[in-house]
Amino acid sequence: MAKRYGPSGRTKRGGSQERAERNGQPDKRDRRRGPSSASASSAVSAPVAMQERVKVQVNGIGHEGEGVGRTDGFTLFVHGALPGEQVEAQVTGIKKQYGFARLLQVLEPSPQRVEPPCPVFGECGGCQLQHLDYEAQLQWKRRHVADNLRRIGKLHVAGLGEVGEGSAPGRSLNGEEEARTPTVAALVDAADPVAAGVVVHPTIGMADPWRYRNKVQVPFGERDGRVVAGFFATGSHRIVDAERCLIRSETADAIVSIVKEEAGQLGIPAYDAGKQSGLRHVIVKTGFHTGETMIVLVTDKRKLPHAKELAARIVKRVPGVASVCHNVHDGSDGTVMGAETSVLWGNDRIYDTIGDVRFAISAHSFYQVNPTQTEVLYGKALEYAGLTGNETVIDAYCGVGTISLFLAQRAKRVYGVEVVPEAIEDARRNAELNGIDNVEFAVGKAEEVLPTWRAAGVRADVIVVDPPRKGCDAALLETIVAMQPRRVVYVSCNPSTLARDLRLLEDGGYRTVEVQPVDMFPHTVHVESVALLVRNGTDR
Ligand SMILES: C[S@@+](CC[C@H](N)C(=O)[O-])C[C@H]1O[C@@H](n2cnc3c(N)ncnc32)[C@H](O)[C@@H]1O
Numbered sequence: 188m189a190k191r192y193g194p195s196g197r198t199k200r201g202g203s204q205e206r207a208e209r210n211g212q213p214d215k216r217d218r219r220r221g222p223s224s225a226s227a228s229s230a231v232s233a234p235v236a237m238q239e240r241v242k243v244q245v246n247g248i249g250h251e252g253e254g255v256g257r258t259d260g261f262t263l264f265v266h267g268a269l270p271g272e273q274v275e276a277q278v279t280g281i282k283k284q285y286g287f288a289r290l291l292q293v294l295e296p297s298p299q300r301v302e303p304p305c306p307v308f309g310e311c312g313g314c315q316l317q318h319l320d321y322e323a324q325l326q327w328k329r330r331h332v333a334d335n336l337r338r339i340g341k342l343h344v345a346g347l348g349e350v351g352e353g354s355a356p357g358r359s360l361n362g363e364e365e366a367r368t369p370t371v372a373a374l375v376d377a378a379d380p381v382a383a384g385v386v387v388h389p390t391i392g393m394a395d396p397w398r399y400r401n402k403v404q405v406p407f408g409e410r411d412g413r414v415v416a417g418f419f420a421t422g423s424h425r426i427v428d429a430e431r432c433l434i435r436s437e438t439a440d441a442i443v444s445i446v447k448e449e450a451g452q453l454g455i456p457a458y459d460a461g462k463q464s465g466l467r468h469v470i471v472k473t474g475f476h477t478g479e480t481m482i483v484l485v486t487d488k489r490k491l492p493h494a495k496e497l498a499a500r501i502v503k504r505v506p507g508v509a510s511v512c513h514n515v516h517d518g519s520d521g522t523v524m525g526a527e528t529s530v531l532w533g534n535d536r537i538y539d540t541i542g543d544v545r546f547a548i549s550a551h552s553f554y555q556v557n558p559t560q561t562e563v564l565y566g567k568a569l570e571y572a573g574l575t576g577n578e579t580v581i582d583a584y585c586g587v588g589t590i591s592l593f594l595a596q597r598a599k600r601v602y603g604v605e606v607v608p609e610a611i612e613d614a615r616r617n618a619e620l621n622g623i624d625n626v627e628f629a630v631g632k633a634e635e636v637l638p639t640w641r642a643a644g645v646r647a648d649v650i651v652v653d654p655p656r657k658g659c660d661a662a663l664l665e666t667i668v669a670m671q672p673r674r675v676v677y678v679s680c681n682p683s684t685l686a687r688d689l690r691l692l693e694d695g696g697y698r699t700v701e702v703q704p705v706d707m708f709p710h711t712v713h714v715e716s717v718a719l720l721v722r723n724g725t726d727r
Contacts, residue, residue: 233281234259245272252315252712263288271297299323305433312421314710325390328714332682333387340686343384386701396709399557403435407457407466414457439471449500453493474539475558481510481537487517498531510534512550544592553586557707564705565593571676571719578648583633588614601626604636634660651676658684668695675720
């Protein structure tokens with residue numbers, strides 16, 4: 188008889204489900220998560236009723252890591268269920284085209300189901316896939332990228348058939364499908380690579396996919412006169428008190444406990460939304476290669492009582508602390524830090540290296556959070572750029588210049604553009620720190636700055652883009668097409684906007700040669716990838 192898994196606290200409902208139940212209206216995200224657009228226009232009357240217990244055959248993974256399955260042909264989203272499983276679930280929300288259900292028990296478990304090692308998995312909003320074997324996570328991420336390229340980008344993906352063929356949207360790659368997928372080497376060596384289609388490589392995972400984050404942001408609060416610190420429960424601002432997190436370092440775990448303890452002893456209050464006064468977040472950043480640590484204490488008021496004493500006590504107990512800062516954030520805009528930061532102890536920045544390049548990291552700097560995989564990702568971007576030392580390269584969306592400086596070591600000249608002025612200050616400082624003088628940074632929107640560079644006579648051989656989740660502005664893509672670089676390297680944290688943008692570039696005369704997914708965020712649904720495009724008529 189099949190082993191039965193109880194729902195436990197680990198299979199709690201997700202945020203969008205709660206939202207949908209609250210207001211009875213599909214919000215934007217709910218609409219996005221519906222079944223395939225092909226059937227979206229025809230209303231289907233649901234064959235299930237609220238609270239009904241149903242059997243669901245699960246065949247996919249949704250945007251929030253939930254199982255996507257069917258009962259009587261009706262699509263249900265079930266948190267905690269996995270592809271290939273049959274589960275019993277209770278219907279908790281019904282829309283025209285789909286519904287939500289709470290997992291009651293797994294009747295036929297997937298062979299890829301594993302026991303999540305974290306005791307708060309499902310309750311915490313941080314990880315979504317700990318119950319799926321790591322190899323299977325990597326396979327799903329590859330498939331997810333390929334599906335997006337095919338469905339949204341209308342690209343011919345090597346080995347995965349044409350649009351409309353094969354798997355349903357969101358369907359996971361199971362072992363059988365993986366076995367049918369031709370090997371990458373076979374595809375790359377194919378006599379006609381254009382006809383073979385875009386090669387989506389197997390996701391590059393981590394040898395040890397735990398404790399990988401170099402930055403954590405821990406919310407602090409008060410409940411029943413007690414300080415709580417941990418993470419926000421899925422889809423809410425309720426803080427779940429937790430001392431350990433398996434994707435942050437043990438040092439970060441220890442630091443958070445120490446701050447909690449010392450602040451308690453000094454009588455420093457934690458943030459209480461009603462009273463709005465006290466310690467709101469503790470941020471810990473660590474240089475992976477240097478071991479240097481920065482601790483940022485975020486409060487809602489300018490005054491942090493016993494601030495220096497607290498900093499001194501932390502430094503005494505934590506080896507490797509190079510900086511303790513105080514940041515004031517009195518808003519409720521959903522961001523963690525405000526604009527004002529002062530140093531309580533040590534320096535205003537720490538240092539780390541990526542490859543041979545040294546970077547200064549301040550309290551505000553954006554810096555990739557998985558240092559091991561960042562080297563893999565940037566290494567791929569560098570390989571795809573195909574530099575010989577004679578090229579002019581543009582790095583759009585350059586942040587603090589990480590990719591720009593990485594590329595500058597192999598290019599004639601690199602131009603970086605970024606919209607945040609402080610990031611460009613950091614980028615210039617980082618160039619100086621490394622004695623790199625063949626880079627030029629500009630503040631502004633990439634879609635506005637690139638046309639001015641073009642007008643000024645800049646001719647790019649390679650353009651690298653690394654946009655935020657919403658992808659590239661269409662005006663930027665048009666400028667790229669007009670500038671006709673030999674290669675475009677697209678680094679993306681969102682496969683759907685990647686696919687949309689690749690379509691525009693393909694229509695503008697580029698060919699997507701290959702895409703490499705890199706697992707920057709193990710145990711989450713996030714997928715990072717880097718794509719190589721070449722101008723039609725050029726060899727890769
Ligand atoms: C995913 S990050 C990449 C940063 C950098 N490449 C790295 O790896 O550290 C995207 C960056 O694009 C910047 N950005 C957002 N919109 C922009 C725009 N329209 N033009 C230029 N930069 C933009 C953000 O501030 C952010 O630094």
